[in-house]
Amino acid sequence: VGFVQGLPEMSKEAICVILDVGKSMATERDDGTTRMELAKRYVQMLVQAKLLFGAKQDELCMILFGTAVTENKLNEEHPDHYKHIQHVHVFKRPDLDVLETLAAVEAEYAEGDVLDALFVGLELIVSRVRHLKFRKRIFLITDGGGPLEGKAHLEVLANELKHEDVRLNIIGIDFEEQDSDDEDEDEEEEKQPERKRTEKEIENEKLLRKLAEDTGGQVFVGSQAIDALNFIRKRSVKQVHKYKGPLKIGDLEIDVITYGKTAVQNMPSLKKTSQPAEEGGSLDTGVKMERTYWNKLGEEEEEVDREHRTKAYPYGKQLVPFSKADEELLKYTCEAALTILAFVPKESIRRYWCLSTVDCVVAQAEKGLRNGLKFSALIHALKEENLFAVARYIKKRNQKVAFVVLTPETNEEFECLYINQLPFSEDYRDYTFGSFEEKHKPKMEQRVAMRSLVRKMDLTRCEDEDGYEYEGLVMEDIQNPTLQRFYQIVEKRAFDPEAEIEKLDPSVAKSLCPDEQLLKRAKGEIKAVVSAFPLQVVEKAAKKKKRHWREYLDDDVDAKVADDDDDMAKAKKLKSVAAAGEDVKLDKIVADEVDNISSADPVSDLRAMASRKDDPKIITRAISQMLEMIQNLVQNSYGTSDYPKAIECLKALRDVCVTNDESDDFNTGMELLAKSFKSRKSFWDMVVAENLRPIDDTECAGSKYTKTQADEFLAADKEEPADSAPAEPEPEDDDIFDSME
Structure with a gap:
């Protein structure tokens, strides 16, 4: 059935840590550490996990057995029993005091009964929790070296643990690792060094394993204990529903509830404390920030109260006030809803479109079996037809509207729909990357x-x-x-x-x-x-010293650039050009730094900009500027004087667009030129004569023009129809002088 219980089990937990400190825990292990040191490490990881990752309501207590001191409640009631067991830490939120107490713990030379310690721990948990909603767990850390005299009470203890719903986890120090694969037992025995264990330890291990098995508990050994404690280091988060209401499909409604499946985990914020307050013994050492606003009236300043302040947004050089009433008036109002708009093929939704976090949709359990069956039918229909549902999702009233996709999920445990947010058109960004060069x-x-x-x-x-x-x-x-x-x-x-x-x-x-x-x-x-893919070490080229272009023409240029062969060659070339009486153009010196197309030499500027690799958007900017240059040349030409220059620019632009696979920009520009200047017959005849047609798909694979369509673009102009309107008379070159007397 397609519904699960909404909230998980109790989110807060009560843990009793029972640590063996008997004399056997002082035994040195093969790696040079003692069993006590390893046991303390396990407890430290457990406390650290609860301290940093646990819920705020989690509580923890600690018991030591095998101590010379006896201090526990059951011993006070029964003085002849429950000896050598010390209750060192009462139930409370884990803090640094627990770790400080643990750091001072050392192995002692008394012996305490492990079953007595479990009875003491069970009594502490039951008396603390009573009928409160806590998960209850006991962590027993021992090597099994102490006495186990109350074997007759083993079954009683198991029944009590099950009756009180207390989970028993045993971390065995130097216990034998259990291997489910019999074929690998011999290999494991060869890999693991032989441990020094007594018959008592082996016998007690069997009894503790049986106790854990009877109560549904677990026994962890070595790396298994590390993995188990690392699992605890995940923070438990109480699930709160984000939306509770109908899932609408036309006239059909299914009562559902949504929870967060994933969430962004940010780094925890650190609080500032006041050192003078700490030194003064103050209990409140937190630093609070208060902000005040002042209005300067002439030489005086007046504090502005909160009720007299309002937001303002810059508009040009002015600030436009925008009150809360204005915000409420312009705010989009809507009701919480989850409405399916359409069903789309699974392949039509790209994985990289999904935004934000993921929510999980399940049927409301309290609405009955019929409601769950409807929801289950929807999930299985989507699964069988390979469809996703696109929906409108509003979590709460007057919140922003989200455009989402609902994805079906089924497994052995539950069925649900996952919600992923999709982008709107203004959220989508299309990045254009240049093609690989042939050598790359x-x-x-x-x-x-x-x-x-x-x-x-x-x-x-x-x-x-x-x-x-x-x-x-x-x-x-x-x-x-x-x-x-x-x-x-x-x-x-x-x-x-x-x-x-x-x-x-x-x-x-x-x-x-x-x-x-x-x-x-x-x-x-x-x-x-x-x-x-062979790798080669590329030597980092030394940075060249930047020079002004005039320095290359100075008489003492040889002395200034003697240490730079490239600059020397450039300077000599410029000097030889100047000596021959030719003009030295600035464009030749700083061609690599051309950023805009000028009217002096637009063709050279275009090619210089197209050859640059430092800016991926420069080619688009160069094409746009060249099209604007061509339009200005034709529009502002005196007679036909600037038409040849415009044609040269258009030919260069076409070559650059073909080389850089920018057919769309060129073809769009040609369509605009045809629309604007076909009436200028002299110019358009030159375009037709030079065969400056749009770029077709044989020249650039992405072009929208076929070769036939590109030829037809100019074909209609090569032979003008008889009924066409006469072209506008264009001024001749000498017209400008006719008005002069």
Whole structure:
């Protein structure tokens, strides 16, 4: 059925940490650390996760067993039992006090019963939570080296844990790792060093595993414990619905509710504190910002109250006031709605069109089975027909309207529609990139090598050594390294402000590195790509000193540019040109810096701008300026004097557009020229004589003109119809002198 319960289970959690500090925890491990140090690391990660990522209502307490001191509530009621168990931290929001208490914990030489410690922890959780809506968990960290005298009460403890709905998680220090694949047991035994464990530890491990199995709990060992604690480091967020109402399809309505599926996680903001307030012992050390506005009247200043202030927007050199009443008057008013506008083929929606975050749509459970069946039918219909739904989405009253696409999703657990926002026409940006130069175009062998590498590095279908397929990049397991790094440093500096910055946690850094099995499988393809794309070291050219163009003509130019061969050659060339009596044009000196087309030499300016590679938009600007130049030459020509120059500009423009694949701009310009100047017969006859027709698709693949259409563009003008209107008489070159006496 296509509906699920809206809210998840309880978002707040009560955790009891039970840490073994008995004498066996002082045992040194193969890597030189003690079991106590490893256990403290696990607890530290757990507390850090709850401190930084947990909900505000999460609470945590800590119990030590195996201590010389006995301090717990059950021992006060039963003095002969529950000994060597100390309740060191009461239930409260995790803070730095817990970590400071943990840092002072050391292995002791007493022995405490692990089952007694579990009974104490269970009693603490039950008495704290009572009938409140908390998730309840116990984390037991032990090596199983202490006594386990209350074996007869094992079944009673299991029943109590299940009755109170308390989840038991055991982190076993030096427990044996359980392997589900019997074929790999011998290999694992060879890889793992033999651990020094007593018969008591092995026996107690079996009993604890049975307890976890009977209560639906889990036992974590080694790297499994690290992964489990890293999973806790995800922040629990209570889901609040964004929209609750009907999903409209014409006259049909289905009651639905939407929740956020994804959200942007920003870096946490840091609060400023006042050092003088802290030194003075003040409880309120926060820094609050207050802003006041003053109006200067002559030499006096008067503070402006909040009710006398209003917004203003610049319009030219003036400020136009815009009050809240004006905003409300012009604000678009609408009601919350989710209305399907159309059904479109799946292929018509591009993945890169999707904007913003994703919402999830489910049917309202309280509306009954019939409502859920209608919603399920819609999902399956979209799935079977390979369709998406385009809809109008307004989350709340008078909020902005979103244009969205609804995507069906079905799996074994639930059915839903995902909402992705689509762009409006003004949101869409079309970027034009220049074509590859011939020397930079990839060869066929390079394309084949890169295509093979991409397919081999497919993360959706990875294989391990046994040929088992798995997904190489599971989004749920990816952690934000920036946030993890930030929290890691905050925790370190909280204890020691001068502490050095540590390396990134290996469990987090693992997600930043490629999968080793994937790289191993693609070894051959990587070598093929390396050989197909040889890399060369490019020496960084030294920056040339900028010089004014007049310096190249000075008599002492040889001395000034002796250290620069390029500038020397340029200077000598200019001097030889000047000595021969020829004009030295500035355009020849600064051709690479031409940014606009001038009337002096528009053809050279156009080619100089087209040859520049530093600005991708310069070619469009050059074409636009040249078309404007041609129009000005024809429009302002004295008789036909400027027509030849306009024709030369048009020929150069056509060549540049063909070379740079800019047929659309040229053809549009030709259509405007024909519309404006066909009546000037002398000019248009020159256009026809030079065969300056539009660029066809044989010259540029993207042209809208075929060769026949381009020929027909000028063909009608080569032979003028008999009934055509006579052309306007054009002034002759000598007309300007006829009015002179």
